[in-house]
Amino acid sequence: MSAKKKQKSKSGSKRPPKRSSRRSGKPEPVSREGVEQSLHSQRNGEIRLPDEELTILCDAIVARHENVLRLRRDAIDSVGERLGDETPPDPVPWYPLAIHPPENIARPSRSIDYASGEYYLQDAGSLLALAAAEADTDQLRGKLICDLCAAPGGKASALLEAIDEPYRPGPDIPPRGFLLANEPIRSRVAPLAYNLARTGSDQYAVTSENPEALADKFPELFDFVLVDAPCSGQAMMARGKQSPSAVQASHIALNADRQNRILTAAERLLRPGGTIVYSTCTFAIDENEGQVRFMIEQLGLNASPMQRLEPFLTELSDCPAPDALRCSYRLWPHRNPCAGSFAARLSKPVSTSNDPIDGDVSDHDDPENDRDRIDASWRRSTTSRSRDDAMVPRDAVEQLPFLIRVDDERYRFVLRDWIIEGNPPDAPDWVSEPCVFGPEVAHRTGTTWKPSHAAALRRTSAIADVECIEVDDETALKYLAGETIPATEQTGWLVVRHRGRPLGWIKSDGRIGKNHLARFARLD
Numbered sequence: 051m052s053a054k055k056k057q058k059s060k061s062g063s064k065r066p067p068k069r070s071s072r073r074s075g076k077p078e079p080v081s082r083e084g085v086e087q088s089l090h091s092q093r094n095g096e097i098r099l100p101d102e103e104l105t106i107l108c109d110a111i112v113a114r115h116e117n118v119l120r121l122r123r124d125a126i127d128s129v130g131e132r133l134g135d136e137t138p139p140d141p142v143p144w145y146p147l148a149i150h151p152p153e154n155i156a157r158p159s160r161s162i163d164y165a166s167g168e169y170y171l172q173d174a175g176s177l178l179a180l181a182a183a184e185a186d187t188d189q190l191r192g193k194l195i196c197d198l199c200a201a202p203g204g205k206a207s208a209l210l211e212a213i214d215e216p217y218r219p220g221p222d223i224p225p226r227g228f229l230l231a232n233e234p235i236r237s238r239v240a241p242l243a244y245n246l247a248r249t250g251s252d253q254y255a256v257t258s259e260n261p262e263a264l265a266d267k268f269p270e271l272f273d274f275v276l277v278d279a280p281c282s283g284q285a286m287m288a289r290g291k292q293s294p295s296a297v298q299a300s301h302i303a304l305n306a307d308r309q310n311r312i313l314t315a316a317e318r319l320l321r322p323g324g325t326i327v328y329s330t331c332t333f334a335i336d337e338n339e340g341q342v343r344f345m346i347e348q349l350g351l352n353a354s355p356m357q358r359l360e361p362f363l364t365e366l367s368d369c370p371a372p373d374a375l376r377c378s379y380r381l382w383p384h385r386n387p388c389a390g391s392f393a394a395r396l397s398k399p400v401s402t403s404n405d406p407i408d409g410d411v412s413d414h415d416d417p418e419n420d421r422d423r424i425d426a427s428w429r430r431s432t433t434s435r436s437r438d439d440a441m442v443p444r445d446a447v448e449q450l451p452f453l454i455r456v457d458d459e460r461y462r463f464v465l466r467d468w469i470i471e472g473n474p475p476d477a478p479d480w481v482s483e484p485c486v487f488g489p490e491v492a493h494r495t496g497t498t499w500k501p502s503h504a505a506a507l508r509r510t511s512a513i514a515d516v517e518c519i520e521v522d523d524e525t526a527l528k529y530l531a532g533e534t535i536p537a538t539e540q541t542g543w544l545v546v547r548h549r550g551r552p553l554g555w556i557k558s559d560g561r562i563g564k565n566h567l568a569r570f571a572r573l574d
């Protein structure tokens with residue numbers, strides 16, 4: 051589409067939603083009555099939309115919106131350069147680190163930049179929660195974060211980039227941030243781990259626990275908790291991910307009950323003074339502002355409004371908890387160029403019954419105090435370790451020389467059956483807990499140890515000793531399609547890099563590099 055053709059609508063959207071072109075044909079129309087009912091809650095208030103607007107909303111709910119490119123924080127300049135002057139980036143208004151797909155990236159999910167993690171593709175609506183988390187600023191640097199409902203990792207990977215700084219050995223290093231990404235459904239953990247690895251960071255661990263169990267293990271540990279809750283998913287209907295039952299009252303009530311439980315656990319995970327961001331991809335009041343009311347009235351959290359999100363403040367009327375309206379934000383598919391979403395930001399009061407100081411502590415606390423507190427909590431060791439976190443098997447080191455522990459300060463390996471995980475030296479002690487999975491470095495098939503895909507993607511100095519081969523565009527595309535590539539200079543395991551960015555492994559015999567790119571990372 052040429053710049054001229056782009057129509058700017060009243061709402062500021064340059065891209066009117068397209069009708070879905072799902073393989074199954076036209077999406078089923080959404081029940082207008084159902085949508086209207088979910089915007090009227092007897093308990094929590096209502097959002098009054100004129101008849102005509104309601105019709106437009108129902109159409110927009112089943113219209114497909116293009117994903118946007120959330121750029122890697124350190125890739126803004128390089129991607130901008132490649133886009134050239136012809137295609138100036140078109141940023142998402144509520145999250146400027148993301149841009150609408152430019153003309154000269156024909157298939158954003160098939161580019162080398164995508165494969166090398168220069169950007170993540172997601173609906174612009176899901177960026178509202180990241181804006182509420184300030185993931186596009188430096189406010190999260192050094193923080194201890196839990197993403198409680200994390201798979202497949204769209205938001206977790208942005209949080210990870212926001213907390214991390216490259217590891218530099220030395221005496222006066224400020225603590226880096228650390229992310230615990232939790233996903234209770236086991237089958238969703240692998241894509242989550244993959245998306246975290248794509249960031250190149252190693253400042254994370256993964257758990258697969260129910261929120262209540264996690265809160266029992268790590269009470270009041272985290273500075274920030276994201277609850278991107280499972281919900282009725284009304285905004286996902288255009289993607290065929292939800293059935294029309296998403297607007298049924300019984301379905302909404304079931305989800306609201308589950309959200310209450312998850313939020314209760316989330317509050318327990320949060321340290322006093324910490325921040326929580328709650329988000330959904332649905333329009334139902336009981337799953338949105340109703341949950342914010344629950345957090346304020348039942349869990350004792352405080353609204354933590356954000357000036358930058360004021361244009362998106364909810365328009366709920368007759369809400370019995372006015373405070374809930376100060377920190378609740380909505381995007382609508384007929385007003386904003388996205389599928390729609392909800393996000394709210396709250397904080398846990400610092401005061402306890404023994405502490406006379408009252409009031410919420412915002413994200414702009416004294417960072418030095420924060421660091422002391424983080425230091426203390428990170429050293430907190432819970433139960434005894436049951437895994438062998440001292441020994442990397444000798445055969446693994448023989449087969450994968452990069453596993454040699456040059457310096458204990460640089461790496462902490464954990465052996466878990468046939469997998470070796472590698473935690474950075476400044477990871478919290480609790481990464482050695484049996485329920486916590488660290489970034490994978492190598493795995494064994496039979497008697498053979500192989501380097502893991504995540505290890506190739508690391509951009510930290512800890513695995514800097516790995517040998518690399520730099521390739522051009524053409525070779526990179528061949529490699530990403532699963533083909534062998536020439537590799538005459540070196541032998542053994544090599545990381546393939548394009549413009550200095552890691553893509554995956556090959557094993558070279560001094561002539562040909564056999565392709566060991568994980569199947570799920572291929573562009574075929």
Ligand SMILES: C[S@@+](CC[C@H](N)C(=O)[O-])C[C@H]1O[C@@H](n2cnc3c(N)ncnc32)[C@H](O)[C@@H]1O
Nearest residue numbers: 198199200201202203204205235261278279280
């Ligand atoms: C909306 S999705 C999260 C999307 C993710 N934050 C992202 O940006 O990619 C909600 C996730 O919550 C998980 N979930 C389901 N039941 C849960 C529960 N009881 N507690 C926590 N998470 C749950 C789902 O499996 C799903 O992966």
